[in-house]
Amino acid sequence: MSRRRALGALAVLVAAVVAVVLYAVALLRRREEVTDGLVLLDATGPDGTLLDLDGLLDAVTNGVGRDERDDALLDAETLEVLSLAPLEPDARASARLALPEDTRACLSLSWPTSAGYSALLVDLPGPGRYALAELAACSLHEAQEDGADTGALIDPVSGMTVKALRERTAAALDACRGTEEPASRAARAAEALEAACAARSGLDRARAHGAPGTALLGVTFTHPPSAPAVGRVLAPLTDAGRDLLVRLVITDASDDEEMTAWRSCLDELHAQGAKAMVQVCDSIDLSTLDDEDFNRRLDRLIEAFPDADAWETGNEIGGDWLGEKAIKRTLEATRRLSESPQTSAATRVLTLYYQLGQGRAENSTFTVAQDALAPELLELSDVVGLSVYPQWHPLGCAADRVLDALSALAGDRLIALSELGYGAEDLDDGPWWYGSPTDTSTGRAVVARDLTAAALGRHDVWAAPLWWYYLEDEIESVAGVGSVLANAAAAPSEGGEAGCGG
The missing domain is CATH 3.20.20.80 (Glycosidases)
Incomplete structure (x- = not known):
């Protein structure tokens, strides 16, 4: 293949990737909802109902209370702290936050899954309304792309291939995107996050056994x-x-x-x-x-x-x-x-x-x-x-x-x-x-x-x-x-x- 043709193919590939990312963001965001330039986030409790900010922070702190809240806005690249406690109450959603103007940010907070508390690093695409767990699952799922280039890797604990674990995550995310009602979508998002965390752990364990x-x-x-x-x-x-x-x-x-x-x-x-x-x-x-x-x-x-x-x-x-x-x-x-x-x-x-x-x-x-x-x-x-x-x-x-x-x-x-x-x-x-x-x-x-x-x-x-x-x-x-x-x-x-x- 000539250099010019290769560059042309690369340009087409980049355009396709950008289109997929933009489409994914559009699916994640409630396009019809006006958020006044803010990010609105939804999360559900064990009973499937939407949490308010107090309920969300109760989950974040394992019931200890606001004094132990650890939500923070980070620079998405360096993970330097931009601000602490950015989540605020909002009558429309579980919480809201304002994005910084000049820095791509992610939200960091501790969050429970069946495996225990993890730090969630939630990339924020822009103003809009989102399911918190869905954004977190997407961040994890996309970050695994480079490390999951073969279906031969086997998680030595579960016995499942990394490919199968990632397919489970993808299916859960698809189910999220097909749901518009906020509480239902946030509940499905929790399932997607569980799958993404399992895939992340499976990939880590498989890589450790496959490293030099x-x-x-x-x-x-x-x-x-x-x-x-x-x-x-x-x-x-x-x-x-x-x-x-x-x-x-x-x-x-x-x-x-x-x-x-x-x-x-x-x-x-x-x-x-x-x-x-x-x-x-x-x-x-x-x-x-x-x-x-x-x-x-x-x-x-x-x-x-x-x-x-x-x-x-x-x-x-x-x-x-x-x-x-x-x-x-x-x-x-x-x-x-x-x-x-x-x-x-x-x-x-x-x-x-x-x-x-x-x-x-x-x-x-x-x-x-x-x-x-x-x-x-x-x-x-x-x-x-x-x-x-x-x-x-x-x-x-x-x-x-x-x-x-x-x-x-x-x-x-x-x-x-x-x-x-x-x-x-x-x-x-x-x-x-x-x-x-x-x-x-x-x-x-x-x-x-x-x-x-x-x-x-x-x-x-x-x-x-x-x-x-x-x-x-x-x-x-x-x-x-x-x-x-x-x-x-x-x-x-x-x-x-x-x-x-x-």
Whole structure:
């Protein structure tokens, strides 16, 4: 085919795609309804009746109330927060919002599905009246196009092909578009959203089993286990067929006994073939140290662990408890580690704290990244990671899109799911749930499975999920998390068909 003819064919294809998109938007919007330039959104409760704003926010917050509302308008590309709490009451619909003039926006809010609470990232086509769940389902369905180019991918949990899961979503969306009455359409939209979320999770799990297996499977040690215990807790993870990474969280670098125990732990990790990442300072402790204490701690860590494979230079950057010196200290530590002959070859990991609307706008993940991070800090970092706690900040089916935004921020660097946890004394007060509203063990397993798969199925990920309470969850709980992580992360065997195993 000649270049001119190829360009002509491409132009026809682009025109066709644009026409389909415009037609879809026309179907989604109630064309006959005047909305005064606003977006009107409909949602239904379990009984199928339209919710008002109070009812909608009750669903968003899992019944906790307006104080925990997390609806936010985001820049649709960067996911920076444009405004918090944009939803307002409207007599005609469940809620209304005004669109920004110069930025393509999406609505972010936590929303319940049968799998639990996910962050919905709802692209807003323009003024009009829409079913909230239908817009969310469309956003998810369209985002899966690039990753679902083969019907051979099999979700190892459901046994269904990704193609079949997506066909179920398409059929549900078609049913929505054939319904005009607002409550009926919103109820059908809820079915479409369920299907789209199932397809998203199925695609993530299938991709994780079909990925090359080069990303590391990671966990976190919050205290130093004995040498025999190291082997026991790593054993379930080896079934993944991936290299292992363990983050070491040192509480007191001035405590000789603790440091000796960590030194023994790191030696045993290397003997077991695992890699070790030393955390410079946990986010909870950072604000309690003065500058002299922080520098003394860093000196001691570099002296004690010159053979660490990686360093977490900053932990949960953006957390509103960190204080004003967090980024300055993280940059200082990153410089030291990059310049020291002992540590310059080790991987440097910068972890951001994930939240899109549950805290102050200036502390949201991508606003912090754009407004507060020094360019030098990103330049000296090898990996940009994300810390996620779904009971406080739901993620769920939005994981791939959030990781896309993280990858765009990181540029040519790798990314990571560098902290994840579910179910613990300091987590269970969070208003949201995933996996099960009542059974923490089930919730923990589903979070570990779904978010590990979502990360490790990508080609730009260095490691995941660096499970935070791994020792506690593996040793002290009846249902350990190690085998769940290994199953979610299982890489294809050489010569095997990617994504075709359970």
